[in-house]
Amino acid sequence: MTTTPLAARPGRAWWRVPPRHVPVLATAALLLVMYSIGVSQYQAFSNIQVVFNVFIDNGFLLVVAVGMTFVILTGGIDLSVGSVVAMTAMVSASLLGNGLHPAVVLVIALLIGPILGFAMGCVIHFFDIQPFIVTLAGMFFARGVCTWISTTSIPITDGFWTSTAQHRIHLGENFVSVGALIAVGVVAVAAAVLAYTRLGRNVYAIGGNQQSALLMGLPVGRTKIAVYTISGLCSAIGGILLSFYTLSGAPLIAVGMELDVIAAVVIGGTLLTGGSGYIFGTLLGVLVLSIIQTLITFDGTLNSWWTKIVIGGLLFVFILLQRLVGIRTK
Amino acid sequence: MSTVRARAAGITGHRLFWPLVVLVLLLVANAVYRPSFLSVELKNGHLYGSLIDIVRLSAPLILVALGMSLVIATGGIDLSVGAVAAVAGAVACLYISEQPDQNSVGVVLTAVALGFGVALLLGAWNGILVAGIGIQPIIATLILMVAGRGLAQLIAEGQIITINSGPYKVIGVGHVLTLPFAIVIALAVTVLVAVLTRRTALGMIIESVGGNAEASRLAGIRSRRITFLVYVVSAACAAIAGFMMTANVSSADGNAVGLWVELDAILAVVIGGTALAGGRFYLGGTVVGALLIQTLTTSVYAMNIDPQTSLLFKAVVVIVVCLIQAPAFRARFRRRRSVPVTPVEPVGTEKEQVPA
Amino acid sequence: MSERHPVLTMTAISKIFPGVRALDGVDLRLFPGEVHALMGENGAGKSTLIKVLTGVYGTDSGTITLDGAQVSFSGPMQATAAGVSTVYQEVNLLPNLSVAENIYIGREPRRFGAVNWREMRRGAKDLLARIDLDIDVTELLGNYSLAVQQMVAIARAVDIRARVLILDEPTSSLDADEVAQLMRIMRQLRDDGIAIIFVTHFLDQVYAIADRITVLRNGRLVGEYLTSELPQIALVEKMIGKELDALERLDEATSGGDRAALESGTPLVAADGLGRSGSVAPFSLTIHQGEVVGLAGLLGSGRTEVARLFFGADRADAGRLCVDGTPVTIRNPVAAIDRDIAFCSENRRTEGLVGELSVRENIILAMQAARGWLRPLPRRRQDELVQHWIKALSIRPADPEMPVRNLSGGNQQKVLLARWLITEPRLLILDEPTRGIDIGAKTEIQRLVAQLSDGGMAVLFISAELEEVLRLSHKVAVMRDRQLVTEITNDDTLDAARVMQVIASGSSQEGSVPA
Amino acid sequence: GGLAGCGNSDTGGDDKSSGGSGNDKLVIGFSQVGAESGWRTANTNSIKESAAEAGYELKFDDAQGKQENQIKAIRNFIQQKVDVIAFSPVVESGWDTVLKEAKDAKIPVILTDRAVDSADKSLYKTFIGSDFVKEGKLAGEWLVKEKASAAGPVNIVELQGTTGSAPANDRKKGFAEAIAANPNLKVVASQSGDFTRAGGKQVMEQFLKANPKIDVLFAHNDDMGLGALEAITAAGKTPGKDITIITIDAVKDGMQALADGKFNFIAECSPLLGPQLMDLAKKVKAGEEVPARVETEETTFTQEQAKAALPNRKY
Numbered sequence A: 001m002t003t004t005p006l007a008a009r010p011g012r013a014w015w016r017v018p019p020r021h022v023p024v025l026a027t028a029a030l031l032l033v034m035y036s037i038g039v040s041q042y043q044a045f046s047n048i049q050v051v052f053n054v055f056i057d058n059g060f061l062l063v064v065a066v067g068m069t070f071v072i073l074t075g076g077i078d079l080s081v082g083s084v085v086a087m088t089a090m091v092s093a094s095l096l097g098n099g100l101h102p103a104v105v106l107v108i109a110l111l112i113g114p115i116l117g118f119a120m121g122c123v124i125h126f127f128d129i130q131p132f133i134v135t136l137a138g139m140f141f142a143r144g145v146c147t148w149i150s151t152t153s154i155p156i157t158d159g160f161w162t163s164t165a166q167h168r169i170h171l172g173e174n175f176v177s178v179g180a181l182i183a184v185g186v187v188a189v190a191a192a193v194l195a196y197t198r199l200g201r202n203v204y205a206i207g208g209n210q211q212s213a214l215l216m217g218l219p220v221g222r223t224k225i226a227v228y229t230i231s232g233l234c235s236a237i238g239g240i241l242l243s244f245y246t247l248s249g250a251p252l253i254a255v256g257m258e259l260d261v262i263a264a265v266v267i268g269g270t271l272l273t274g275g276s277g278y279i280f281g282t283l284l285g286v287l288v289l290s291i292i293q294t295l296i297t298f299d300g301t302l303n304s305w306w307t308k309i310v311i312g313g314l315l316f317v318f319i320l321l322q323r324l325v326g327i328r329t330k
Numbered sequence B: 001m002s003t004v005r006a007r008a009a010g011i012t013g014h015r016l017f018w019p020l021v022v023l024v025l026l027l028v029a030n031a032v033y034r035p036s037f038l039s040v041e042l043k044n045g046h047l048y049g050s051l052i053d054i055v056r057l058s059a060p061l062i063l064v065a066l067g068m069s070l071v072i073a074t075g076g077i078d079l080s081v082g083a084v085a086a087v088a089g090a091v092a093c094l095y096i097s098e099q100p101d102q103n104s105v106g107v108v109l110t111a112v113a114l115g116f117g118v119a120l121l122l123g124a125w126n127g128i129l130v131a132g133i134g135i136q137p138i139i140a141t142l143i144l145m146v147a148g149r150g151l152a153q154l155i156a157e158g159q160i161i162t163i164n165s166g167p168y169k170v171i172g173v174g175h176v177l178t179l180p181f182a183i184v185i186a187l188a189v190t191v192l193v194a195v196l197t198r199r200t201a202l203g204m205i206i207e208s209v210g211g212n213a214e215a216s217r218l219a220g221i222r223s224r225r226i227t228f229l230v231y232v233v234s235a236a237c238a239a240i241a242g243f244m245m246t247a248n249v250s251s252a253d254g255n256a257v258g259l260w261v262e263l264d265a266i267l268a269v270v271i272g273g274t275a276l277a278g279g280r281f282y283l284g285g286t287v288v289g290a291l292l293i294q295t296l297t298t299s300v301y302a303m304n305i306d307p308q309t310s311l312l313f314k315a316v317v318v319i320v321v322c323l324i325q326a327p328a329f330r331a332r333f334r335r336r337r338s339v340p341v342t343p344v345e346p347v348g349t350e351k352e353q354v355p356a
Numbered sequence C: 001m002s003e004r005h006p007v008l009t010m011t012a013i014s015k016i017f018p019g020v021r022a023l024d025g026v027d028l029r030l031f032p033g034e035v036h037a038l039m040g041e042n043g044a045g046k047s048t049l050i051k052v053l054t055g056v057y058g059t060d061s062g063t064i065t066l067d068g069a070q071v072s073f074s075g076p077m078q079a080t081a082a083g084v085s086t087v088y089q090e091v092n093l094l095p096n097l098s099v100a101e102n103i104y105i106g107r108e109p110r111r112f113g114a115v116n117w118r119e120m121r122r123g124a125k126d127l128l129a130r131i132d133l134d135i136d137v138t139e140l141l142g143n144y145s146l147a148v149q150q151m152v153a154i155a156r157a158v159d160i161r162a163r164v165l166i167l168d169e170p171t172s173s174l175d176a177d178e179v180a181q182l183m184r185i186m187r188q189l190r191d192d193g194i195a196i197i198f199v200t201h202f203l204d205q206v207y208a209i210a211d212r213i214t215v216l217r218n219g220r221l222v223g224e225y226l227t228s229e230l231p232q233i234a235l236v237e238k239m240i241g242k243e244l245d246a247l248e249r250l251d252e253a254t255s256g257g258d259r260a261a262l263e264s265g266t267p268l269v270a271a272d273g274l275g276r277s278g279s280v281a282p283f284s285l286t287i288h289q290g291e292v293v294g295l296a297g298l299l300g301s302g303r304t305e306v307a308r309l310f311f312g313a314d315r316a317d318a319g320r321l322c323v324d325g326t327p328v329t330i331r332n333p334v335a336a337i338d339r340d341i342a343f344c345s346e347n348r349r350t351e352g353l354v355g356e357l358s359v360r361e362n363i364i365l366a367m368q369a370a371r372g373w374l375r376p377l378p379r380r381r382q383d384e385l386v387q388h389w390i391k392a393l394s395i396r397p398a399d400p401e402m403p404v405r406n407l408s409g410g411n412q413q414k415v416l417l418a419r420w421l422i423t424e425p426r427l428l429i430l431d432e433p434t435r436g437i438d439i440g441a442k443t444e445i446q447r448l449v450a451q452l453s454d455g456g457m458a459v460l461f462i463s464a465e466l467e468e469v470l471r472l473s474h475k476v477a478v479m480r481d482r483q484l485v486t487e488i489t490n491d492d493t494l495d496a497a498r499v500m501q502v503i504a505s506g507s508s509q510e511g512s513v514p515a
Numbered sequence D: 001g002g003l004a005g006c007g008n009s010d011t012g013g014d015d016k017s018s019g020g021s022g023n024d025k026l027v028i029g030f031s032q033v034g035a036e037s038g039w040r041t042a043n044t045n046s047i048k049e050s051a052a053e054a055g056y057e058l059k060f061d062d063a064q065g066k067q068e069n070q071i072k073a074i075r076n077f078i079q080q081k082v083d084v085i086a087f088s089p090v091v092e093s094g095w096d097t098v099l100k101e102a103k104d105a106k107i108p109v110i111l112t113d114r115a116v117d118s119a120d121k122s123l124y125k126t127f128i129g130s131d132f133v134k135e136g137k138l139a140g141e142w143l144v145k146e147k148a149s150a151a152g153p154v155n156i157v158e159l160q161g162t163t164g165s166a167p168a169n170d171r172k173k174g175f176a177e178a179i180a181a182n183p184n185l186k187v188v189a190s191q192s193g194d195f196t197r198a199g200g201k202q203v204m205e206q207f208l209k210a211n212p213k214i215d216v217l218f219a220h221n222d223d224m225g226l227g228a229l230e231a232i233t234a235a236g237k238t239p240g241k242d243i244t245i246i247t248i249d250a251v252k253d254g255m256q257a258l259a260d261g262k263f264n265f266i267a268e269c270s271p272l273l274g275p276q277l278m279d280l281a282k283k284v285k286a287g288e289e290v291p292a293r294v295e296t297e298e299t300t301f302t303q304e305q306a307k308a309a310l311p312n313r314k315y
Ligand SMILES: Nc1ncnc2c1ncn2[C@@H]1O[C@H](COP(=O)(O)OP(=O)(O)OP(=O)(O)O)[C@@H](O)[C@H]1O
Pocket: C017, C018, C020, C021, C022, C040, C041, C042, C043, C044, C045, C046, C047, C048, C049, C089, C396, C397, C405, C406, C407, C408, C409, C410, C411, C436, C438
């Protein structure tokens, strides 16, 4: 006897979009709306370069947000990212200042982030301590390393660094920076890893239900350690991009960045409890934050406090619409 | 003998044992560095000393963390507490600064009521976003975290409002019965929250919502209402903390009041043993966590640790606390203790086996 | 025969949880090509033994050998790799992933190193077709009913080509059809030489398939027996540790009462065209005071949905509900509880219990919610109530302060039941209340339902076990394709075959059943 | 749009201005560090008011203390083709890339408040503002003079600004350089009070307990000094007498304390850059030669001077 009732599932006939994609699509649509508002209000907004600038200016944020997406997808959180970014930039700047070869510096800089991430992942997994507290300690630690290296900002004058930083890749009249391209590359790689590798799928599995994932024989510990390592690596790349971007290492740079990053990930539709979300969403989240900021700069009439209030307000309007669209299609 | 052992196991197994050990160690380290650290004297009828400072300075953090405990227990998080504290403080100070007689108790009471009212509104706003519209708590409260700071600055137009009001100042630096008034307030609010949650069913209901919201709904709990409520309570606690912080220096600085207090508060809650995922919460643990954090800050000043390395010092202490607090960590450094076992009824000795 | 070597032996296994000795020197032997039933009351230690075997828990003492070599798995991952595939008691899958992924995660088909999604979907579809489950494999697993999830879990475990297959209560939420499918597959695997450990509380399933039985009681081994040599009665006695006599005399207790008396007067609750689009078609159903109404239907036929509409767990968008003859709007559970309606949901883990809270807190939760937070139930009263129900339902361990998540599955179910019983509702909706409960406790619960209905309580009873429904209810409503197709009065002539026929045909000529 | 409601009404006017230099109305893009202190707000207000008075259009951006935000803002100013870009750098280093873009777009850049460390001086036209090192130095020099006759060692405690921030670094440096002149002057404790009153008070409380004899307090800004006042009073000492207090900034509350005899000396750091900035912007735009460095007058105040200056103090 076959059970026909199971097949009968009304309400999905013409509307081919799977419900779980709706939040991301809604976010994309809203982003477009915001962009059009900008274009209609300010003429210069329609320059393609404005779009490119978004990537140039937020490349490091994007990369770090990608790493954070991995962590949040497992239901964890990584508060150390901002400090690790700063630490990477500081270490690079000070090593370059000491005359080390840029290639060596690059390797060292790209190693310390993942090592710290790996260590935090191990503590989280083996000692079963909440990620929040472990990564908060990591945040203090990395920031401490920054001020310990120097309390003043260290300029980078190395040839490789400056030429990479100032190299413009022209696309027609407009240009992007190397950093922006790297960021886009990281996004693409990360999206592929999440969608097409076992590691990526295990990340979702752990976020869905860690206990179940364990019982299903998935490598929970390894995956958990891996995501913090990945986040550390992304922060390190972000730190390098930031050092390209500012050509210096400053002890107080990227303070509070972790909140921006978490916000971007969550706005992009990833659930903070884990198990659901996409890299593409994170990209959108970063774009939303930066469009909000661009709108405010273009406006140029808001004073300091109104700036904050308006950022909050725009964020609210955005989240509200996103949520309403989500509910409607449910 | 065995009862002594059992009792010792009971004590070391207690959730608060290890954070308290670290707290004591920090105090001892301070005392070694400077023996007078532990001394408490009576000056002009006021208790005076570093220990008193620590408790007094942690009062605002305790308040904020209490509210945060409840929010976290429901599985949420409130990033806006710092901003709410700033707004409440700014409103109160603004009102006082505009009155001809700043020393009138009536004026101060009105000011506090105003600030408190505004904070409740902000809390309700958070509550509506989370419980009503269903926005993820971290984002919902992030909105107010950003905008609230702006609001606080807007109120003061970017300036620091300086007031000169005796009664208001009492909130921050006054004394009752030789004790700093701030400590008394923190104690009172702690007791109040404890009574409200533990003498009524509220605590269990909050834990139930945090533990499994859907199951709670099906058990007839109005989960949304509870969620809404905790955000309002959190804002209320933040407001009192805001009054304390502004009264402490008789001025409201929209920028500095409660800056990063949300992180400290969350840290205090987590050190206290409450899980960020929601569920069981421990108010006592939260208070210990807050004291620990303030002790850490004060130690940096008292032991004159170079500001350049003070963050590293903090990182080390936080790591130590969380490591030794983790049962899994201690388990690796300890022989397995025999566990008291409830006797099971004996099963008949028949043990049969059949051939393969 | 003695040249056969066990594929798996567990010797003198002990496991101690804080305060509970869950296993005490238990032995288990498993031979290739046999189905080995692991039996015992709720909390006897069956699931724990399985988890010790697969490395979820470490042992306190004892050895495990697999194929003659001593092993000690650090976790399910190693166990799976060594050829031990397990379906744990509570459905342990990932609601946030698609059905196909749930089946293949951890061993996804790959192409050029990348997960091959198309292949995965195709494989999943084929696999599910083998157990007659025709569902959209790209849909999130969480959108399916518990029973479907259980089937998916089985499909996953079965597809992992293992030497040892462990099924911990796989049938507790399945209908007769699905059980039959499962049996068929188990036989097939057994014939392929796979060793199967099978845990269930259904004795007839044990006798239908098991070759050998190991009985546990209170964490200790009672013995190992050949099924053919152990009569049912003896098995039950070994499980509960005492002579049984009361168990079989249940039927007298039920279906008593006078139908005419029941149906006179206004119904306690009446659904009038109640429905929810995309969930259940509008239906009408009346339940009188003291009446037990059974809901019968296949897996996914919409029984749970009907129950949820009565309780306001989902909001109805058509029709109305009358309580005591007056129309009421029940938008949420609070409103339903106000009308003295109680709902014991089928998925105790996600919709029932709050794992972190204690047994006591879980039991008083609904009652406390109804009183409001300001009026806490006095502690003395709590303890009284909780003690009473722990005893009445023999919840073990009888420690009211134990976090409920540490209880065995069956005992958790009893806690959930106790929660609603103490609210003394007028209408009690029971969705699979006996899921995973041992026979002793099951008869106890059935007796209780009969008793309550005699005392005037109305009960809406949903169970995958048709016999149970028939035994208890005065009236059976049959669901099919998310529609309520007919109601049949349960008199002495009604039997399971008859109801199955109605379910299958979907026609309601059975209206002519002698009334 | 969401912005229209909150800003002012002439957002539509952007379109005119984006045509660039053809228009007669000068457009200045200004990126401010933030609004982290009363001093900063006074600075912002001065610039806004002067722009309004001069009839220039000001595109104001608040970077909220982040260098990243400032770089973004400058990029957006370039896109909008403003006539002049001005900004108060959050930190010294790291501006070359974006300033090069501005240069390529032929938009002159003016630094306000503090300098950048670019090797390429052609990246900006001029610098206008205060010199944090000099402020520290002024404070230190006054102290050296004041305590010249001191026989024994003079114990100084220092309240630093936010660790790693430019003013904190520079004021510490300037002060240290100045007091090196007198070996009797010794900094016995130095901690960060984060530029806030609460921070200043909290740190001072511990200083007072840890050091039995404190002769001088040097605070990197008025606010920390004001916070420390309360701690000193609470400890039963008289500020200004038992402990000599030196601060920097000279905001109104600080001047009041100075006039009341609670502070002893303030080195001013004037926030009123607006008029000078507008003047420079106009010159730069017209292609006139401007000095590479325009320093605002750094005054200092003693108690008497404060009494005289206080009545017409606006911020
Ligand atoms: N994690 C745990 N912590 C403490 N006690 C536990 C834990 N898991 C199980 N127990 C206890 O161990 C005993 C055996 O439980 P187990 O789950 O093995 O029973 P079971 O035989 O599977 O019962 P059921 O038929 O109800 O599923 C029970 O008394 C249970 O309360």
